[in-house]
Amino acid sequence: MLRLAPWKVASILAVTFLAVLLLVPSFLGTATVDRLEKLLPSFLPVRPIVLGLDLQGGASLLWEVDSAALTHAQVETLRDDVRGKLREGRISLSGGIAVLPRGVQVRIADAAERAKALPLLRALDQPISNAIIGTAGHMLDITDVGDGSVQLLLTDAAINDKIRRAVTQSIEVLNRRLNESGTKEVNIQQQGVDRILVEVPGLQDTTEVKKLVGATANLEFRLVADPGDPPNEVDNLPQQQGGQIPVQKRVMVAGEDLTNAQTGFDQNSQPDVNFTFNLRGGQRFGQVTSENVQRRFAIVLDGKVISAPVIQTPITGGRGQITGNFTVQEADNLSVLLRAGALPAKLTVVEERTVGPGLGQDSIDAGKRAAIVGGVLVVCYMLATYGIFGVFADVALAVHILFIFASMALIGATLTLPGIAGVVFTIGMAVDSNVLIYERIREEAHMGRSIISALDAGFKRAFATIIDSNVTMFVAAVILYLFGSGPVRGFAVSLGLGILTSVVTAVTMTRMMIALWYRYKRPTKLPI
Structure with missing residues (x-):
């Protein structure tokens, strides 16, 4: 029957309130957001929605591959x-x-x-x-x-081919480093023979980008040298905390055998990096740690020892942990670098500048007007056609839009004008789900069912149709995301999120409002 348990109503309202909280930083200044990040725990996301280059501009950096090297x-x-x-x-x-x-x-x-x-x-x-x-x-x-x-x-053909391959590989690595999730709309493309253009939306300080691009992330695992080791087989490497430490030149396990690296927290709640080896690396890591229990094992990153723990027991699971007094941001950056792999050649910044919005204010205003006009027409149509049920659909529609933007803020997606087009497109789809439900309720009522029975049957029997239609559209969004790039991906992200949230709001949110309406009004006939 058309009933919702109190805990379900409370859950829906709590999720809606959480979505509002996720959007609050988007309406605050940068200084306020920075203060909130320091005050709140690190696992709570405090990030505004980032606008794309076409809406607000950003930073543009031109990198050159070291052809001579x-x-x-x-x-x-x-x-x-x-x-x-x-x-x-x-x-x-x-x-x-x-x-x-x-x-x-x-x-x-x-x-x-x-x-x-x-x-x-x-x-x-x-x-x-x-x-x-x-x-x-x-x-x-x-x-x-x-x-x-x-x-x-x-x-010349051999040299040009080498440069071409290095540029192509560098673009792939940069995409993994700077646009790992595929939702940040970082534009990376080749310019000329040996140059790569990187455009980052909304960025004014390029220091972090240069750190990520300029770093090599060459990870090695070596044994700390014993006093009796030959001098020609020992390297004195600097330590992250200061001073030097002698380590063997022989690399026991190389970072190229890593398959994954994720940021975590150790037993002291300090950020660390958890890594996983492939089969070869895991076997080698297990063998080395088994043969050298109670010896120090140096973790060397870019020629610097960041940690040299004592091997207490053999580590045979192909997994390990890097600790080094990291901040959360440093641990995140190191994880990204280790996952992305090393660049095939050194990259040098040859041009760095701030760019303005790519579309111009007129185009941005036109896009906003189109979104507002489309939304208002849909709202008016639902009110005129379905009365009080149209009000419920419009409220669910507003929550649907709220969920889309809250989801974008949560995953760190970048909003572009094609993304706004995707949101407008999903408005029609969300309302279409309500139309299917309401028309099914009408049919059930015309067949002689009671009000409560018609309402319940309308939701249940329209649900399969709603799922089928949304699944096909979601598959299209996934294909656009996988094979598209730049603005196409921005459209696919907002479309995919809109499809997911429309199912939730059109079914769950609308059902909740109609159930509450029926409980308190006890109508004798349907208003549609």
């Missing part, structure tokens, strides 16, 4: 490959391998040995493939320059 690394790799090929063919050199700015040069005085070496060296030359045009050239120019010397130079 990439080329130098290619040359170093080429030198090692040449050395390996000559050893494979047991060919002796008349001197070492000379390193050139874009390649290497070897001198093989004996003509027969040189003739034997050339096919081996040419095997190092590989075609460069491109997904669009197919083969785009080759890696090496190999020439006999006389006097028994052979020169291997990287081609």
Whole structure:
């Protein structure tokens, strides 16, 4: 029957009140929000809704990939490959391998040995493939320059391909670091051959972004050195708390074997980072800790020892914990860096500026007017068509919009103009759910049911139809989110949240109001 237990009514009202509280910071100044963050516990979210670049502007940073370092690394790799090929063919050199700015040069005085070496060296030359045009050239120019010397130079195609791959990989890493949840609308795109543009909505101080982008997050696990270890196998590394500590050069477990890292709190309620290894890393970590109980195990991040605890018992579960007197923000940043992985090359800021709203105030005002006019027309239609039930639908609609924005504030999503369009779109969908319920109630009443029976049957029998229609739309929103980017994702986020909240408000909220209305009015006929 159409009844709601008092605890259910209290729960609905409590959730609505919580949504109001989540939106309060969006109407307060920055200074007030900062004070609230310091006063309230860290697990309580105190964050306003962030507007996108198209609505309020933000920070724009242009980063450049270190092409010279990439080329130098290619040359170093080429030198090692040449050395390996000559050893494979047991060919002796008349001197070492000379390193050139874009390649290497070897001198093989004996003509027969040189003739034997050339096919081996040419095997190092590989075609460069491109997904669009197919083969785009080759890696090496190999020439006999006389006097028994052979020169291997990287081609322009090889260097450009390396830079292109580094830029592509850097964009992926930056997306994971700066836009991990996919809801912050951070715009990251390639500019030119070796530059990456990063635009962050609503940001004025770029220090935090530069920290996240500039950090390498190279995590290593090494044993603290014993007094008897050979000096050439020991590194004296700085500690986070000051001073130095001797650690073995050998890396026992590398950070590349991490599969996840999350911020947590230790037994003293201090922020820490909990990490998980893959199968290989977990086995290696368990083996090292089993063989070195009661020894100190140094956790090295970017060449600095952040913690060196004593191994009390073997850690065989593939999980561990990093503590280091972190703040919550520092622990969050470290978790993001460890999850995202290392950048393939150093990035340098070449331009930094603040940008204004991308759409202009006229476009923003037009979007707001469209949203207001659409909402008012829907409200008026429901009032004219369904009377008091239309009032209930309009109240549920207001709560629906409240829940959308509260959810965006809770997950840290960024509101853009396409996001506003998604909210307006879900207004129609939310009302559509009410229309289905009300029309079903009418049908049940026309079939001769009593008022209470018609109301109860209307909600129950319309529920399946509402779920079916909303599931199909939610699938579309998920596809837009997974395969879209930028404004498309902003639209998908608001659409998805709107679909979820519309089911709750159209069914639960409307049902509660109609149940209370019937209890106190005891009507003799339906008002619709």
